[in-house]
Amino acid sequence: MSGTLKTTLKIIMWVIMGISIIVILWFYMGPVVPGTEGTSLAEPVATNYALWWAYFLFALTVVITLVFALVNIFTSPGGLKRSLIVLVGVAILIGISYVLASDQILSIPGYEGTGNNPSTLKWVGTGLIATYILAGLAFLAILYVEISRIFK
Numbered sequence: 602m603s604g605t606l607k608t609t610l611k612i613i614m615w616v617i618m619g620i621s622i623i624v625i626l627w628f629y630m631g632p633v634v635p636g637t638e639g640t641s642l643a644e645p646v647a648t649n650y651a652l653w654w655a656y657f658l659f660a661l662t663v664v665i666t667l668v669f670a671l672v673n674i675f676t677s678p679g680g681l682k683r684s685l686i687v688l689v690g691v692a693i694l695i696g697i698s699y700v701l702a703s704d705q706i707l708s709i710p711g712y713e714g715t716g717n718n719p720s721t722l723k724w725v726g727t728g729l730i731a732t733y734i735l736a737g738l739a740f741l742a743i744l745y746v747e748i749s750r751i752f753k
Contacts, residue, residue, distance in 0.1 A: 617658070624654045694731055702726030 627647040634644045645651075674680040703726055704719035 621654065621658070624651050627651075694734060695727065698727045698730040698734065699723070701730050 624647065628645050628651045632646050634646055637643045670684075674684050702723050704723040706719065707717055707722065709717060
C-alpha cells in the first residue's frame with residue numbers, strides 16, 4: 602500500500618471515529634425529547650441520528666467487506682475455487698436446514714398477525730436449524746483443536 606493511500610485511509614478512519622464519539626456523547630449526554638424528561642422512558646433527541654449513523658457504518662462495513670472479498674477472489678489463483686467451495690457448502694447447509702424445518706401452523710391464542718403461515722414458519726425454522734448446525738460445528742472444531750493440542 603502506498604504512503605498516500607495509507608495516510609488517506611488513516612485520516613478517514615480518524616474522522617469516522619471522531620464522528621462516532623460525537624454522536625455517542627450527544628446521545629448519552631444530550632437533551633431528551635420534551636415530555637419524556639424525568640421519566641423512565643426518557644428518549645434522547647439524538648436517537649434517530651445515532652441509528653442512522655449506525656446504519657451508515659453497517660452499510661460501509663458491508664461494502665468494504667464485499668469489495669475486498671471480490672478483489673481477493675480475483676487476484677489470488679485459488680480464491681475463486683475456495684469461494685465456490687464455500688458457496689456450495691452454504692447451499693448444502695441451507696438445503697439440509699430447509700428439509701429439516703417444519704411448516705406446521707402454530708396454535709397461538711390471541712395472535713392475529715400474518716406471520717403464522719407455512720412459508721414464513723419454514724424459513725424461520727431453516728434459519729434456526731442452520732444456526733444450530735453452525736454452533737454445533739463451531740463447538741466440535743473448538744473441541745478438536747483443544748484435544749489435538751494435548752496429543753502434540
